[in-house]
Amino acid sequence: MxxxxxxxxxxxxxxxxxxxxxxxxxxxxxxxxxxxxxxxxxxxxxxxxxxxxxxxxxxxxxxxxxxxxxxxxxxNLNAHHQPAKRSGDREAFALIDQLIDALHQGPDSPQTMEVFRQVALQMRPGGRLQMEDFLYSQRAWEIICNVYRDHCSDPSFVDFFWTVRxxxxxxxxxxxxxxxxxxxxxxxxxxxxxxxxxxxxxxxxxxxxxxxxxxxxxxxxxxxxxxxxxxxxxxxxxxxxxxxxxxxxxxxxxxxxxxxxxxxxxxxxxxxxxxxxxxxxxxxxxxxxxxxxxxxxxIELARFAPLRAQRPATPPPVLCLIGRVVPIKDIKTFVRAMRRVANELPGAEGWIAGPADEDPAYAEECQSLVRSLGLEKNIRFLGFQKVEDLMPRIGLVVLSSISEALPLVLLEGYAAGVPAVSTDVGSCRQLVEGLDAADQALGPSGKIVPIADPQQLADAALSLLSDPAAWQAASNAAIARVERYYxxxxxxxxxxxxxxxxxxxxxxxx
CATH class of the missing domain: 3.40.50.2000 (Glycogen Phosphorylase B;)
Structure with a gap:
């Protein structure tokens, strides 16, 4: 601690x-x-x-x-004692009634936000709306019952009650x-x-x-x-x-x-x-x-730029997904894409470098998919790795995510001279193709593919790994882009x- x-x-x-x-x-x-x-x-x-x-x-x-x-x-969602009977503060629950009415006016109503802010103030210690009143008072029970009857389309009151709590x-x-x-x-x-x-x-x-x-x-x-x-x-x-x-x-x-x-x-x-x-x-x-x-x-250029000199003359046939093994990263699409890549490049490898302990059930599903597709010799689950140790040994950074913002791992790859294949999420298209005319003039630093499309992801990776000139052009664009903008x-x-x-x-x- x-x-x-x-x-x-x-x-x-x-x-x-x-x-x-x-x-x-x-x-x-x-x-x-x-x-x-x-x-x-x-x-x-x-x-x-x-x-x-x-x-x-x-x-x-x-x-x-x-x-x-x-x-x-x-x-501490459950009480460890027998709660005492409470009536609740009349003015506080009148404010709750106002908030419930205001919420039906739509999200842009200034009245709603003002009432919301008043309720938030009363939640503080010493305020009129105390947690015990919310949990145990007769008035809170009545409000929950009324909202359930008036608005809830699910037949389970028990589930509604606990969802609110x-x-x-x-x-x-x-x-x-x-x-x-x-x-x-x-x-x-x-x-x-x-x-x-x-x-x-x-x-x-x-x-x-x-x-x-x-x-x-x-x-x-x-x-x-x-x-x-x-x-x-x-x-x-x-x-x-x-x-x-x-x-x-x-x-x-x-x-x-x-x-x-x-x-x-x-x-x-x-x-x-x-x-x-x-x-x-x-x-x-x-x-x-x-x-x-x-x-x-x-990203820190000085940390990654020296890795460029450690790279082999030709790009290694290694596709590396650096990220947590969780559904939002869509590891399964990467695994399915690797089946097509391995068919064309039998020596290709797919590395998944990231912790697998956040969602163990999903991680097991991904490993089962690897076995069912016969990719045990092609795909490696590496766990958490230092990015600097990976970059000189891989040919592409791959993102198959269904949601991203501005992923640092793409920029780290760029600084080390590694192009990217990414799904069209967040700012990834901007990072690969450029934002404005000056940025776009640097050229693409990889490929953008649709979400959840293993075939297009595989084909994009193959188009770079099988064409050294295209790979080198993407690498040069990646270095120029990260040095100028990121x-x-x-x-x-x-x-x-x-x-x-x-x-x-x-x-x-x-």
Whole structure:
């Protein structure tokens, strides 16, 4: 257990399910940001699901992390005592009634956000809307029953009741965290969601400037998760279901994350995206356009450029997917593509370099698929690897993901001179083909293929690996693109300006 505690800090990083417990793109970026500013004293507020879902740190905390605290959203969902009878605060529940009515006016209603902010204030310790009243009062029970009767299309009241509890109960935990957090000059959230709710509450109650950086769009990624989640039940029978309609509980979760996302957007300034399509998505989801702008990821050229000299004269027939073995990375499409690649290039190998412990069931499915396709000699699951050890030994970096933002692994490959084959997600087309005319003039640094299309992924990889001139042209474009547009120095300079501006606002607020 980490015991770093301080009486104050400069920046509180509010992180949900990422650094320091989980490796990956967002966590690597957070590690970069902290280490780039040794003069800034950081506090980390880590939010997780349950304590047992996280093991040891995947990253060592830098020395300028002076304070660390962790909180688990679903740690205490059940009462360990017989609850006392409660009536609930009349004014607080009148506010809840107003919020329920306002939510039906649509997401763009300013009245709805104002009521939402009033409710958030009353969730704090000493406020009128206490968690025990939400859990155990007669009035809360009546509201839940009324909403179920009026709006729920799922026949299971029990599932509705527990969905409401699981969804909203963590907000009271976050209200306590906001009250108890040490003084900080700036809050920086790496997502909306529960982390963004905490950041918004700190801005609302303390006036602390809130910086929001979104790699992926949280509400979009949660929608993908919710569409695929098996734990969200649909109890309607075959005659009650409309196959074109999402189950009521999935809709509940989606609307919940949309609203707490809007709450965060209302408090954050600036709101930073990695690339233009995501910035426009933020605006569509409720962010004020004038508060939004882009800061793309950047990588340390000096770390990867020397690897170019270690490469063989011809590209190795090795396709490497660097990432977690989880459904959003669509490892199965990569495996299926490797069957076609191996048919054309029998000596080709597919390496999957990333941890497989996040979703063991999915990892086992991927390994079973390898066996069923007879690819045991062609595909290797390497686990976590140092990227520097991989780059001189591979011919292509491959991304088969169904969702990405601006993946660092492509930039790291580019800096080492390795072209990419990627699905058309996030900013990947921009990274491969270029953003504007000057960028596009550098030439393509690989190939873009549709999502979940093993044949096109395989054919794109083969077109580069079987044509040394095309591979070399893509490698040259990759090096030129990353050196011109995606260095960590550029990124650090822009975030330094963000922090300095926020510090000035913090000084003016006190």
């Amino acid at each position: 980490n015991t770093r505690k301080a009486e104050s800090a400069d920046v509180a990083l509010v992180l949900e399910g990422t650094f320091p417990y989980v490796s990956g793109g967002v966590s690597s970026w957070i590690n970069q940001i902290i280490r780039a500013y040794p003069e800034i004293r950081f506090a980390i507020v880590f939010l997780g699901s349950r304590r047992e879902d996280y093991q040891e740190f995947k990253y060592q905390l830098p020395d300028n992390v002076v304070h660390f605290e962790e909180h688990y959203l679903y740690a 699981i969804m909203f109960q963590p907000l009271w935990l976050l209200a306590r965290v906001a009250t108890a957090l040490i003084p900080v000059r700036v809050v920086h959230c790496a997502s909306t969601g529960y982390a963004g709710f905490l950041g918004g509450l700190l801005e609302q109650t303390r006036g602390t400037p809130l910086v929001l950086s979104e790699h992926g769009i949280y509400t979009k990624e949660r929608k993908i998760d919710l569409f695929k989640s098996e734990w969200i039940r649909d109890n309607r029978n075959i005659f009650q279901r409309d196959p074109t309609e999402l189950s009521y509980f999935r809709q509940m979760w989606i609307h919940f994350f949309e609203w707490i996302g809007r709450y965060c957007y209302a408090s954050a300034n600036p709101i930073i995206a990695l690339y233009e399509a995501n910035r426009l998505r933020q605006v569509a989801d409720g962010a004020a356009p004038e508060r939004t702008f882009n800061i793309p990821n950047g 260095t960590d120095t550029m990124m650090f300079d822009r975030y330094r300006a963000v922090y300095e501006k926020a510090f000035l606002r913090a000084r003016g607020a006190h």
